[in-house]
Amino acid sequence: MKSSISISNVNRIYKDSDGNRVEALKDVNLEIKPGEFISIIGPSGCGKTTLLRLIAGLDKPQTGQLFIDGAEITGADPSRGYVFQQGSLFPWLSVRNNIAYGLRARNVYKSKKENIENYIELVGLKGFEKSYPHQISGGMAQRVAIARALINEPKALLLDEPMGALDSFTRADLQDKLLELWKKDGTTMVLVTHDIDEAIYLSDRIVIMTPRPGKISKIIDVNLSRPRQRGSASFLDMRRQILEFFELAQAIPQPEYNI
Template sequence: MPAGVNPELFIEHVSREFTAPDGSVVHALSDVSLSIYPGELVSIIGPSGCGKTTLLRLIAVLDHPQSGTLNLAGEPIEGPNPKRGYVFQQGSLFPWLTVEENIAFGLKAQGIYKEHKADVARYIEMVGLHGFEQAYPHQISGGMAQRVAIARALIDHPDVLLLDEPMGALDSFTRADLQDRLLDIWEQYHMTMILVTHDVDEAIYLGSRVVIMTPRPGRIKEIVPINLDARDRVSDEFAAYRKQLLTKLHFDAREEHAGDAFVGDAQELLPNETPVDKED
């Protein structure tokens, strides 16, 4: 990053543990430190269960670390805030609300819908949902539902947009279209975005940096800057980045213990699984 630019998001020595059903301790994250700068689109990739989603949940304050600190714009992150938008793996839409009503839900809850009605229309257009404003979630495709979720997160004009594999369940054509729309939004608004993905090509195509995490306990193995003149998936430069990342991820996968019985990030925990309390 340019000299003198301060990180927008500063994560320092963060660790998180959980208790599995058999009583064993699962080390989801261990001593993770990461600086993310204003206007970056950072991709996070790593083996399943390495803590990628857990890290996003900590940033969103949907969970809390055992140790370490998280700061946004120089202030401790202490509670949920609309300035940190979150898009889940599934659209998580309200089935009784229309596309337009889902996007405007937060504005109406705050009593500011009338002042921002034009924003709702603008984001509907931006994510390619014009003409579907009055459709209900059961009447639209999975890709369209994810567009609704993205527009709903954007409507509060967040400083940081957290994207937890929002395209993971989509077909390749829908995924490519949504990737391009995300890039357009990022380039237009210079918004800081953090994307969790299992897809190496997606991490390269969208990311200005790719953060590679190790198998559990999740640590940052390496950060790879992505310098592509054009987002061209078939260029020699793109292929070189793909080979570099796949080589590192394959090596990590071989290091992972084959006997691990408990696999998954925080969101995969069952209801009876509890976090490990910090020792006094």
């Protein structure tokens, strides 16, 4: 299931704990095509997660509008799945019941419960159905969170640094699993990440945001064939270009596999 997302002249301002006015986002405009895989990168505090929350309907802008398939986003909806950085699983529920939670919340468990086993298999957790969050690894917990979001058959999957706390090997494995799911269903995906290599490896386009107030400073098309090789000359050249755009590269960097 695919969906288009349109962000028009969005501004978001809030007050911090000291009562100071904070301009998180300013004049953000973005068009996301149905079935695209988009990554949003930028320095800490630039409004990446704020923008993702606005798309999810978990927050509202002061001015501007957000649309999905032409309908204005006015609140949270199961048609937009959201995966948090730490997975946010219910510790008292098994893997199976965590995945089933969304179906129960929507009162469609009886008609959709046969899909649970399919998603358990899709995310590679066959044999762990009865395990609890404390009994599985961080990478497996993130797979549960992704399956829990996907089982509602969302039009868009929003991912807030879901691989940020994982070790490099687990992260690479989960990146490949995410691509496998994306190719299978064609779900529109929007990923917030600090990892440039991750953005290049996964994305059709990379949205680069400025420091606060967050604006979109550049959108880069990732015209690399799939499957992508992190050590290839074209991959490293794109990485260098993005680093130079951030003014972080003083010279051509040596290969560094930050996956």
